[in-house]
Every structure is written in structure tokens, then in C-alpha cells.
Amino acid sequence: METNGINIFYTGIAYGTYPEGDGRTGYHKVQKEGLPIQKVRREFSYLLGESRGAGKIQIYYVLLPEYRKKAFFTGQPKSWKPERARQLLEEAGQKAVLAHDCSEQIWAVELDKQFSQIPVELMAALLYRQRPFDKICITLSADGGEYELGQVIELISPYLSRTRQVFFKGDENPAYEMLEDYLYEQFGILTAWTDMPPVKIPWLDMEGKGMDPHIGKTSGFHQKHINRLETLKFLDTAVKNGYNTKVN
Numbered sequence: 001m002e003t004n005g006i007n008i009f010y011t012g013i014a015y016g017t018y019p020e021g022d023g024r025t026g027y028h029k030v031q032k033e034g035l036p037i038q039k040v041r042r043e044f045s046y047l048l049g050e051s052r053g054a055g056k057i058q059i060y061y062v063l064l065p066e067y068r069k070k071a072f073f074t075g076q077p078k079s080w081k082p083e084r085a086r087q088l089l090e091e092a093g094q095k096a097v098l099a100h101d102c103s104e105q106i107w108a109v110e111l112d113k114q115f116s117q118i119p120v121e122l123m124a125a126l127l128y129r130q131r132p133f134d135k136i137c138i139t140l141s142a143d144g145g146e147y148e149l150g151q152v153i154e155l156i157s158p159y160l161s162r163t164r165q166v167f168f169k170g171d172e173n174p175a176y177e178m179l180e181d182y183l184y185e186q187f188g189i190l191t192a193w194t195d196m197p198p199v200k201i202p203w204l205d206m207e208g209k210g211m212d213p214h215i216g217k218t219s220g221f222h223q224k225h226i227n228r229l230e231t232l233k234f235l236d237t238a239v240k241n242g243y244n245t246k247v248n
Contacts, residue, residue: 004055006121009037009102010235011089013110014063018070018077027069035062035092037100040242046124049157057125060100060247061239062092100247109232118228120151123204126226126234127155130202137167137197139205140175148206149175153182155204160187167194170207197222 019026020036040059047054064085067077080088089111096102104119136156141148156163166189168176183189197203205227 004052005043005058006055006104006119007058007060007100007102008119008122008235009093009096009100009105010059010061010108010239011093011106011111012061012063012108012236012239013066014240015066017063017065018067019065026065030065030068030088034095035064035088037062037092037096037247039100039245039247040238041245042238042242044125044128044238046121046128047158048120048124049154052121052154055121057121059235059238059242060096060102062089062096063239064089106232106235108236109229118231120154122231122235123226124155126231127159127202127204130224130226131159132162133159133202134162135165135167135198135201136163137169137194137201137203138179139168139170139203139207140173140179141207142171142173144175144206146175149178152179152204152206160189163187163189165189166191167197167201168192169194169197169203169205197225199223202226 019030021029037060040061043056043058045054045056064080066079068080068084069078070076071078089107093102093105096105104122106118106122136159138152138156140152160183166183168180168191170176180191183191199222202224203222203226205225207227
């Protein structure tokens with residue numbers, strides 16, 4: 001199987017912190033040099049369909065300190081002006097592309113309420129962590145169409161030779177029928193509909209509903225729920241809890 005790789009650049013927030021060096025020194029350093037890009041030492045493996053094969057994800061990132069400096073007289077924290085914060089983050093993203101060949105850039109939920117497009121490789125890494133499994137539940141979005149269906153097939157293909165059962169959850173649409181036909185014709189796998197994904201099997205959820213933590217926390221009730229929000233949470237945790245290396 002062919003081995004590939006992808007570099008991802010992640011932008012998040014370091015809550016309760018000031019620029020390194022604390023106080024005005026750290027603030028002026030960031031103003032002059034920009035935010036420091038770091039690298040998560042650990043790489044994350046994934047599997048995709050035959051066209052992409054096995055691969056590893058390398059994560060680079062910046063974390064914007066929540067505060068820029070302390071007020072001179074009161075010592076109270078002063079927050080970044082929104083336009084300056086965005087400028088710093090965008091400049092770091094440009095540097096990550098040029099210096100580290102980051103082909104995908106993702107912003108934390110707090111910085112991008114619309115949710116960045118999630119690379120299929122990152123969702124594949126979450127699915128890879130659920131191995132081994134011989135059953136899976138799938139939810140397709142109503143407007144995902146053939147592109148989303150292609151992504152789902154890429155995500156599940158490496159596991160279909162060992163899959164005994166596929167469950168569907170969601171509102172019926174033509175994409176489910178196409179996926180049902182593909183699974184039966186290519187692998188002899190039967191599908192079934194469910195109102196509640198079995199808790200012990202992976203749930204690959206491509207639907208947009210419930211992604212926003214302020215609208216509906218569906219992810220908290222299923223430990224193997226793989227959707228865009230859970231993928232962002234995984235990425236944020238990997239950055240903040242991993243063994244990291246400074247690269248500039």
C-alpha cells in the first residue's frame with residue numbers, strides 16, 4: 001500500500017496566557033516577529049481508499065495568547081484588537097505554507113464559527129484510532145452529494161473487507177441508496193437503518209447538525225462519534241497535550 005503524508009497548520013488560542021516573555025517584552029517580540037510556529041512531535045497515522053493509501057499527518061500550529069499585555073497602571077490583562085489578532089494569525093498561516101509546506105489550514109472553533117473545511121485525512125486519522133472494528137454507523141448530510149459520498153467511500157474502504165454490518169442514521173436521500181448499492185455489490189455488506197447508533201461501534205457523521213457546541217452536544221453521548229466538531233477537538237487536544245517542538 002502506498003504511503004503518503006500531509007502537513008496541517010492549526011490556529012488556536014492559549015487561554016489565560018500572555019506572549020512568551022510576559023509583559024511588554026513578549027508583546028513587542030510578537031509585534032515584531034509574529035507568532036512562533038511550533039510542531040507536534042508525534043505524527044498521526046491514517047488509512048484511505050486505494051487512490052491515497054496509508055499516510056501520516058504532521059501538525060504545525062500557533063496558539064494566540066489570550067492577552068497581549070497587562071495594563072501599565074492596573075496590571076489588568078489587555079486583549080488583542082480583533083483586526084490585529086486576525087492579521088497575526090493570517091501571517092503565521094502564510095509562513096506555515098512557505099516554510100513547512102502546510103497544504104491544509106484549520107482554525108479553532110472559537111476563531112471560525114463557520115467551521116473550517118476538515119481534511120479527509122484528519123477524519124481518517126480518527127477512524128484509524130478506532131481499529132479494530134467490524135461494524136460502523138454512517139450519517140450523510142442532506143446536501144453532501146457525490147463529493148461527500150466519495151469521501152465516505154475513501155474513509156471506509158480500507159476496513160470494508162472486515163466489515164460485517166453497516167448502519168445508516170439520518171434522513172433518507174439518494175446518496176444513501178448509492179452507498180447501499182456500492183456496499184452490497186462490491187462487498188456483499190447488508191445495511192440497516194437505526195435511530196440510535198450502537199455505542200460500541202464507530203459513528204462516521206458527515207452531517208452538519210449538532211457540530212456547534214452551543215446548538216446541540218450530540219458528540220458527548222457517543223464515545224466513537226467522528227464528525228467535524230470531534231475532529232477539531234481532537235486536533236486541539238493533540239496540539240495542547242502533545243510533545244511539541246519549536247520550529248521558528
